Amino acid sequence: MLSFVSSFACSKLPPMVGTSTLHNQIILIAEMNERVYKPIATQLTRAGAVVCVSETRQALLKECDRRHPQLLLLGTLPHTNSLDLFRQCRDFWQDLPVVLLAHQPLVNDYFRDWALKQGVRAVLSSYVQHLAQLQATVQDILFPLLEPVAATAKRTMPPTPIPVVTNPAKGTDISRARAIIALNQISEFSQKYFGNLAIGNYWRKAQQTLQSEHPLLDFWVVDHWGSFDPEQGAIASPEPHLSQAELQSLKVWVATFTQECERIVVDFAQLLRQYALSEADCRFLL
Numbered sequence: 001m002l003s004f005v006s007s008f009a010c011s012k013l014p015p016m017v018g019t020s021t022l023h024n025q026i027i028l029i030a031e032m033n034e035r036v037y038k039p040i041a042t043q044l045t046r047a048g049a050v051v052c053v054s055e056t057r058q059a060l061l062k063e064c065d066r067r068h069p070q071l072l073l074l075g076t077l078p079h080t081n082s083l084d085l086f087r088q089c090r091d092f093w094q095d096l097p098v099v100l101l102a103h104q105p106l107v108n109d110y111f112r113d114w115a116l117k118q119g120v121r122a123v124l125s126s127y128v129q130h131l132a133q134l135q136a137t138v139q140d141i142l143f144p145l146l147e148p149v150a151a152t153a154k155r156t157m158p159p160t161p162i163p164v165v166t167n168p169a170k171g172t173d174i175s176r177a178r179a180i181i182a183l184n185q186i187s188e189f190s191q192k193y194f195g196n197l198a199i200g201n202y203w204r205k206a207q208q209t210l211q212s213e214h215p216l217l218d219f220w221v222v223d224h225w226g227s228f229d230p231e232q233g234a235i236a237s238p239e240p241h242l243s244q245a246e247l248q249s250l251k252v253w254v255a256t257f258t259q260e261c262e263r264i265v266v267d268f269a270q271l272l273r274q275y276a277l278s279e280a281d282c283r284f285l286l
Contacts, residue, residue: 022044022047022048022049022135022138022139022142022195023048023049023191023193023194023195023198024048024049024050024193024194024195024264024265025048025049025050025070025071025142025264026049026050026052026067026068026069026070026071027044027049027050027051027052027069027070027071027072027073027138028051028052028053028054028060028063028064028067028069028071028072028073029041029051029052029053029054029072029073029075030053030054030060030072030073030074030075030077030085031053031055031073031075031076031077031101031126032055032056032075032076032077032078033075033076033103036075036076036101036103036126037053037075039128039131040073040101040126040131040134041053043131043134043135044135044138047135047139048195049138052067052069054077055077055078056077056078057077057078057079057080057085060072060077060085060089061088061089061092064089064092064093064096065092068093069096070097070142070264071096071097071098071099071138071141071142072089072096072097072098072099073099073101073138074086074089074098074099074100074101075100075101075103075126076101076103082100083115083118086098086100086118086119086120087118090119097121097141097142098119098120098121099120099121099122099123099124099137099138099141100115100120100122100123100124101124101125101126102123102124102125102126103125103126103127104125104127105125105127105129105130106125107123107124107125111123121141122137122141124137139197142198143195143197143198143201172241172242172243172244172247173241174241174242174247174284175240175241175242176240176241176242178281179242179247179250179285180228180229181281181282182281182282182284182285183222183228183250183254183282183285184227184228185281185282186254186257186272186282186285187199187203187226187227187228189272189275190202190226190261191226193261193264193265193268193271194261194264194265196225196226196227197224197225199225199226200222200223200224200225200226200227201224202226202257202260202261203222203226203253203257204222205260206253206256206257206259206260207220207222207253209256210249210252210253210256214249214252214253216245216246216249217249217250217253220250220253247284250285251285251286254285254286258272272286273286
């Protein structure tokens with residue numbers, strides 16, 4: 001049997017303002033006991049996630065194959081060993097993070113350590129008094145906080161092709177203030193599809209990735225929530241306008257940020273371009 005949450009219809013409750021930390025993340029709960037999965041599903045749904053519940057092994061495997069969830073919360077299913085089922089899911093969907101739900105107020109440390117060695121991402125109590133901890137752990141798994149950009153950061157993905165800049169030091173007519181406004185517009189648009197924490201992580205991950213080839217990006221600051229502060233958005237040059245090289249670096253940063261977003265929303269770049277047609281202030285970065 002397959003159940004769906006938000007009156008159990010696999011749709012989202014309208015997230016509370018400022019709480020959509022899991023916006024658009026598909027989370028699958030495998031649990032047969034409604035008293036266990038309903039409070040968890042409600043908590044994660046209010047955080048902005050799309051939550052589905054499978055109450056049998058067959059329904060779970062079908063939903064994993066059909067929906068490609070970002071996270072699986074694995075509890076108890078009828079006639080099923082949870083660890084055997086975890087191994088099966090791991091073999092089929094190697095990149096799917098799995099959290100085991102323990103139906104007890106405290107999780108045995110020995111069992112947790114053993115399960116983590118098997119590849120489980122976490123073992124958490126399903127009791128309602130631990131819902132806040134469960135949500136925080138889910139958020140950390142889906143959106144791990146990045147380390148501050150370091151000078152020794154290494155590229156983890158191939159460089160984004162960009163046009164050759166013939167005169168990198170030459171100035172443009174685009175001010176730094178305008179660039180900050182444009183970057184914030186892109187972040188604001190992204191909030192339609194992602195939580196603020198995810199947006200901030202995507203920006204900073206892209207910045208880390210590009211650092212070695214685009215060192216000018218080191219001088220641009222984005223906070224954990226994806227906001228560019230006008231007071232410290234560009235902390236480098238006193239020049240009021242961007243150079244050609246700096247503008248090109250910002251374009252590559254936006255393109256790499258977009259690629260990160262497309263891991264979740266596959267047509268994000270097209271949606272952003274359509275939005276930018278009426279937003280001249282950010283179109284120059286696309």
